[in-house]
Ligand SMILES: Nc1nc2c(c(=O)[nH]1)N[C@H]1C(S)=C(S)[C@@H](COP(=O)(O)OP(=O)(O)OC[C@H]3O[C@@H](n4cnc5c(=O)[nH]c(N)nc54)[C@H](O)[C@@H]3O)O[C@H]1N2
């Protein structure tokens with residue numbers, strides 16, 4: 001292992017006298033989750049026996065979650081991929097034979113040489129995700145891909161749009177640290193399911209409530225977070241921008257804007273005033289399916305309570321107008337002068353504060369490209385990329401790590417056709433034989449966070465966490481960084497940067513952080529304004545130095561310069577006639593983290609028992625997703641609870657059981673996302689979802705999906 005940081009004491013089974021050895025190792029959860037909890041692993045004779053939350057962690061305070069409390073079982077699961085595998089059956093069949101690392105690397109490098117020789121480096125595509133969001137795991141691999149000059153991807157399935165949207169208003173993705181919500185008197189949680197997806201923030205919100213704050217949740221689903229709010233507002237999916245425009249209408253009509261702050265720190269107020277004049281509460285109420293009074297009261301309360309904070313995360317970006325959602329949302333705090341106050345403003349991902357501490361160029365070394373400018377494609381369009389015959393060159397070699405695209409990428413059935421191509425050589429580096437790994441030509445075993453050293457940033461708080469390797473790698477698994485070092489060697493490359501060890505890479509990537517100190521302290525807090533106010537001085541890094549209600553940058557992109565509501569193109573009348581239900585596919589599972597646990601029986605059972613309206617008898621639990629629908633829609637279709645239905649559109653068809661719910665509105669249905677296709681019969685949620693690009697930011701409109709529902713015969 002090319003890591004000079006591997007913990008030696010925790011991997012020794014016995015000491016020199018042969019006695020048992022117990023060690024502990026401090027680590028940080030690697031999952032793509034805002035909480036990045038601190039953990040402590042207890043290791044006996046080289047085996048991890050206990051994993052608990054680090055009580056000294058300032059955000060997670062000693063708690064993990066129902067998923068990661070069982071992480072040791074996941075680590076030692078008999079389903080782990082422990083050796084390299086070579087496909088022996090048809091793609092997708094899951095038939096593999098074990099091979100040695102030497103053979104695997106030889107075959108991969110031979111194929112890479114063939115593909116690059118025949119089609120050029122741009123026929124090679126790396127596709128990675130945040131399955132392990134640590135610094136080395138996510139970014140070191142790109143040194144090799146930069147050196148080779150392969151096709152690169154822009155945008156993301158997650159997070160890119162929220163950041164790009166807010167930046168169009170504020171000139172930066174930086175926002176309020178959510179821990180500052182402790183100081184707020186009004187907290188509007190807008191399109192985030194905090195109690196499920198960001199559970200360690202909830203105590204801060206409860207503390208604010210105890211100190212007198214009111215909590216409002218705005219979501220098309222009555223989530224478990226909505227259940228705990230003081231007020232729940234349920235607009236029809238994708239109509240929030242109309243609601244925001246009407247709030248601005250009321251605030252300006254009633255003269256409730258912060259006149260002084262608006263004059264000093266914003267651009268285009270008069271244009272905005274004119275623009276929102278037609279956005280009466282009555283007009284928005286019709287579009288959003290809300291009561292006029294509800295909108296007026298919300299606007300007034302927001303404008304007259306200080307400090308007022310809006311908390312959002314990712315959910316609402318998954319729409320065609322996702323960029324516009326976040327750009328418009330960011331106008332609200334400016335209008336009411338919320339940034340003046342400690343605990344006021346807009347709280348979203350704080351990953352961009354953490355990013356300031358990371359030297360991404362030193363980490364992934366774009367300079368290794370030299371003068372080459374490789375092709376750039378849209379990440380979220382993977383299904384199209386792999387099937388589009390006009391693409392020149394087509395992708396002939398695909399490398400996947402840290403993600404499970406056959407579950408997480410939209411338009412799965414088209415993607416499947418791509419993965420099935422016989423002229424595509426696919427390598428998947430994974431811990432498990434996922435739906436995606438089943439289509440690989442070569443599967444390589446990956447370590448878990450208990451087995452590899454790294455530094456793990458957070459996007460829900462400001463602490464960057466150390467992760468010690470608690471145990472030796474399980475089987476023949478290796479880390480993402482080590483795999484890419486070994487692949488570079490197998491390819492015969494000699495550039496020294498491709499072989500740097502973990503310590504050298506971390507030292508270069510974190511120039512202001514002392515690695516040894518970080519290791520000893522287990523974490524470090526990244527810099528954030530001491531008075532808690534990110535824009536306390538009212539200066540914003542836009543072209544005008546102000547919050548831009550009117551954005552010339554957006555106009556130049558061909559987007560409306562002012563905040564604008566448009567219905568999604570998918571909701572065209574002829575489409576609504578064929579596919580009358582709006583489908584949502586959110587995270588609604590306490591036991592799953594994205595696609596990462598739905599194949600493990602313990603988590604499947606727990607998820608089912610937890611889910612609403614569980615009907616299965618003990619011991620006869622059916623694993624798999626279901627279709628949530630309100631009673632009125634179920635009755636109108638002559639269905640009943642538990643009936644099998646076909647959910648379909650032009651992209652795909654999924655067969656599921658109906659569950660009657662009170663969480664949704666008429667005409668809106670939901671399928672819990674995260675289940676694998678091979679864990680149950682009937683397809684995955686993304687077989688149905690739209691792979692349309694968002695307005696800007698390179699995200700995807702999963703939630704602008706229409707479906708038809710009919711009895712399954
Ligand atoms: N319909 C619908 N689709 C969605 C979403 C939705 O809400 N609805 N959400 C979207 C969002 S926000 C996201 S972030 C994506 C996430 O979707 P995925 O990328 O599928 O997410 P994860 O489950 O976080 O991670 C994927 C894999 O990383 C592997 N992994 C973990 N650690 C390592 C490691 O160190 N090395 C390697 N090589 N592999 C590792 C895990 O075993 C796991 O299989 O899905 C998106 N897709």
Ligand SMILES: Nc1nc2c(c(=O)[nH]1)N[C@H]1C(S)=C(S)[C@@H](COP(=O)(O)OP(=O)(O)OC[C@H]3O[C@@H](n4cnc5c(=O)[nH]c(N)nc54)[C@H](O)[C@@H]3O)O[C@H]1N2
Nearest residue numbers: 191192193197218219221238313314315586587592593594
């Ligand atoms: N337990 C658990 N925790 C997780 C994850 C997990 O899979 N399981 N995944 C992690 C990841 S990768 C991410 S990105 C975060 C996501 O964290 P969140 O953004 O909090 O979660 P989502 O479920 O994607 O979306 C949040 C809410 O947005 C709502 N929403 C969808 N469309 C709209 C809209 O048009 N308007 C409004 N107002 N709301 C809308 C959905 O109904 C949903 O309730 O969670 C992370 N945490």
Ligand code: SF4
Nearest residue numbers: 029033036037065068
């Ligand atoms: S998945 Fe999230 S909540 Fe659970 S331990 Fe990891 S960081 Fe914490």
Ligand SMILES: [Mo]
Nearest residue numbers: 032158159314
């Ligand atoms: Mo995500």
